[in-house]
Amino acid sequence: MSKTRTIIPNGFSIRRIELSDFEDVKIVLAGLTTVGPITLFTYETILNYWNSVKLMNKPTEYAYNTSVIIDDHTHTVAAIGTIFIEQKIIHDGGLVGHIEDIAVNSDYRGQKLGKLIIDYLSEQGEKLGCYKVILDCDVKNVGFYEKCNYNQAGIEMQTRF
Ligand code: ACO
Secondary structure, eight states: OOOOOOOOOTTEEEEEOOGGGHHHHHHHHTTTSOOOSOOHHHHHHHHHHHHHOEETTEEEEESEEEEEEEETTTTEEEEEEEEEEEEOSHHHHOEEEEEEEEEEOGGGTTSSHHHHHHHHHHHHHHHTTOSEEEOOOOGGGHHHHHHTTOOOOSOOOOOOO
8 A cells, every 4th residue: 555645845855866965965964973074086986886776676776765855945955864775585575675864954953854854765665665664763763753654663783893
């Protein structure tokens, strides 16, 4: 059953990340974590890599889907988020969507753009055939993801290097 949720408000648009977003993307992601001194060359190499990895059974569709919400008046990136589509063996060779690196520019928070990017990425996962979409988050953001129709399931474990 398809659940179309994404309604883009006037003055904003959503599209796949582009080379020209480099400076804005660094600023928005700095609101999430340390970005580091990444060069334009490295950024371009990553985008080229993301654009080269396609789904096994849908060769026109990307495995790495990073989208940006653009403020159409200022032409700047207001929010960013990624869904990575994982090809599994289990569930009859099923697909799982992993939502990663969600951030809304601090000037744009509280305007439902965070929910918009999650709705958009979730819908992409559903359309691409994922049987589920999952993500990890801080406890402080649980309420936000519940507003985006996500439920707590399991516990995140990690080992850091
Ligand atoms: N806790 C509880 N509720 C929240 C929170 C929160 N931390 N943040 C927003 N909400 C609520 C809002 O009040 C709103 O509720 P309403 O519909 O009843 O009015 C609803 O969630 C939607 O809020 P948005 O306006 O869409 O949220 P916003 O655009 O401000 O984005 C976000 C939220 C993404 C968490 C933003 O604050 C941000 O970028 N934070 C810094 C980076 C970050 O923590 N990103 C998430 C990392 S987890 C990951 O990447 C998988």
